[in-house]
Amino acid sequence: MRSFLLAFLVVSVFTGCGDPKNIPSAQELVDRTIEVAGGDLYEQSEFRFKFRDMVYVLERENGEKIMKRIKQTDSGQLTDVRNGDKFNRVFEGKSIQVSDSMANVYSNSINSVHYFAYLPYGLNDAAVNKELIGKKLIRNREYYKVKVTFEQQGGGEDFEDIYIYWIDKETFKPSYLAYEFHVDGGGMRFREAYNERFVNGIRIVDYRNFKPRGTADIMEIDDLFEKGQLELLSDIKLEAVEVSRDNYN
Secondary structure: OHHHHHHHHHHHHHHOOOOHHHOOOHHHHHHHHHHHHOHHHHHHOEEEEEEOOEEEEEEEEOOEEEEEEEEEOOOOEEEEEEEOOEEEEEEOOEEEOOOHHHHHHHHHHHHHHHHHHOOOOOOOOOOEEEEEEEEEEEOOEEEEEEEEEEOOOOOOOOOOOEEEEEEEOOOOOEEEEEEEEOHHHOEEEEEEEEEEEEEOOEEEEEEEEEEEOOOOOHHHHHHHHHOOOEEEEEEEOOEEEEEEOOOOO
16 A cells, blocks of 8 residues: 555656656657747758857758858868768868768767757757656746657767756747767766747757866766856857748748
8 A cells, every 4th residue: 555655656756647648758858848948940951150150051952951160260161071971171162081980070060060059950860769767846836857868870979978958848849958978088968948039930049168067977966056056158159140041931
């Protein structure tokens, strides 16, 4: 009897009403949060924005996504282009030879900036695994806590990274995210979304970027945030954001 009562209480706390049927699946949560953030408009749109001292562009050509990073130097315009698995560096209209190792570094850097800019779009990619691991109260608001991992096949070089998303129970917007990475010595980051705006139907946010002051468990990093035990590293600001669908109307 005591075991039964304990199980009932656990379910009651998780669902808020004691009915397991009210628990959305991780897939349902991701579908809803993508829809709230723009839904099908992502696949119909091209993007342009400034991040720090570079301009990033996402174009679509013959069904393929072409990601660009453009920097204006004292001697001219430098453009890095990622098209699928291909990378090309162009300076003032002329291709520049880049070693395979550096091409890989540049390509991953471009992909990373674009990936974060369009979240939660991308969480339904084939290599993404999603798991609802509970609920969490942060600053008096309740969030669904979703863990994201990646298959090795199609998950990129960082397939071992772990992400956590906190999706607002009422708005279905991802207000916080955290990730554990393994490159460059590894580490963890916790991001708090702010400055939400919708640009031509697409949700755009900036982030306050934190890290733990010492060792931490990615599953408990939300507790460290609540206790003020994270160190603010930087602001992730997207400026001059443009979303265009001229070619798709």
